[in-house]
Amino acid sequence: MHGRVVVGALGFSRWGCGWGARLVTGGVVEPVVTTSSPRSRLIVVVAVCHLCGDPAPGDNRPPVILRPGLGGPRPVRLCARCRSIRPGRDRGELVPDDETWAFLERETTALGQDYESGRWLPWRDELHWAQNLRATTWTQSAVEHALRDAGPHVSTGRLVHVVEPLPGLLALVDDGDPALRTLRRFLDNLTAGPA
Numbered sequence: 001m002h003g004r005v006v007v008g009a010l011g012f013s014r015w016g017c018g019w020g021a022r023l024v025t026g027g028v029v030e031p032v033v034t035t036s037s038p039r040s041r042l043i044v045v046v047a048v049c050h051l052c053g054d055p056a057p058g059d060n061r062p063p064v065i066l067r068p069g070l071g072g073p074r075p076v077r078l079c080a081r082c083r084s085i086r087p088g089r090d091r092g093e094l095v096p097d098d099e100t101w102a103f104l105e106r107e108t109t110a111l112g113q114d115y116e117s118g119r120w121l122p123w124r125d126e127l128h129w130a131q132n133l134r135a136t137t138w139t140q141s142a143v144e145h146a147l148r149d150a151g152p153h154v155s156t157g158r159l160v161h162v163v164e165p166l167p168g169l170l171a172l173v174d175d176g177d178p179a180l181r182t183l184r185r186f187l188d189n190l191t192a193g194p195a
Contacts, residue, residue, distance in 0.1 A: 049079035050094070051086065051102040065093035085178040087169055097172045100165045101179050107162045112186045114158075122190065125153040126160075133163065134187040138180070140170040162186075 049056040050066065056077040063075035064083075076094070078086070082102070088095035114120035122130065129150055136142050144167045150160055166183070173179050 047077050049082050050076035051078060051082045051098060052105065054079045054081070062092070067093060085181070087172045087177070087179045095172075097169055100168055104162070104165045104169065105182055108182050108186050111158055111162050112182075112189065115186075115190065120158060122159060123153045123157060125151050126157045127191070129154045130159060130187055131191045134184075134191050138166070138170055138175040140167045143167045143170060 047056045048054065050064075056079040061083070063077055065073050066076045067073045073093075083089065087097045087101050111120060115122075129146070133143070133146050136146065143163070147160065147164065147167070154160055162183070166180075169179065
C-alpha cells in the first residue's frame with residue numbers, strides 16, 4: 001500500500017525501506033522514527049533540529065523559516081543550542097551561513113573526537129599551522145591568507161578541511177562570536193601539548 005494517510009497530526013508514508021511518519025505541528029513538518037512494518041502500534045515522535053539533528057523539543061518559540069533553492073519557504077525547528085549560537089541568530093530565518101556553521105560544528109566535533117581517541121593525529125606541519133592560526137586574530141582576510149599559505153602536508157590534511165568554511169563565517173561574525181567557540185576550543189586542545 002503506497003501513498004499518504006493522515007491520522008490526526010501524523011502523516012504516514014511508505015518509503016523504499018519501510019514505513020515512517022512525519023509529525024506536523026504548527027505548520028512544521030518534523031521527521032519521526034521509521035519502522036519496518038505498517039502494523040507497528042507504537043510510534044515515537046522525535047522533533048529534531050534542522051541544523052544539527054539533535055532533539056528539538058516543542059516550545060513556544062516560533063519556528064525559523066527556511067528558504068530552500070527549490071520550493072517555497074517552510075518553517076523548521078532548531079534546538080536551543082543552535083537557536084542561540086548560530087551566526088544568523090538575530091534573524092527569524094535561516095541564512096546560508098547557518099548551514100555553513102552547522103557543517104563547521106559537525107566536522108570540528110568529529111575531528112576532535114578522532115583526536116581524543118587517537119584515530120587522528122596531526123602531522124607536525126598541521127600542528128604548527130594550527131598554532132599559528134590559534135595565535136592570530138581571526139578576520140576573513142587573515143584566515144584566507146593562512147589557508148592560501150598552507151603547505152602541501154597541511155592543505156591535504158583533515159584540519160584544513162575543517163577550517164575552510166571559516167572565512168565565509170567571518171564575513172558575518174567577529175573573532176569572539178559564540179558560533180566559533182567549538183573550533184576555538186578544539187584548536188586550544190590541539191595546540192596545548194608540546195609540538
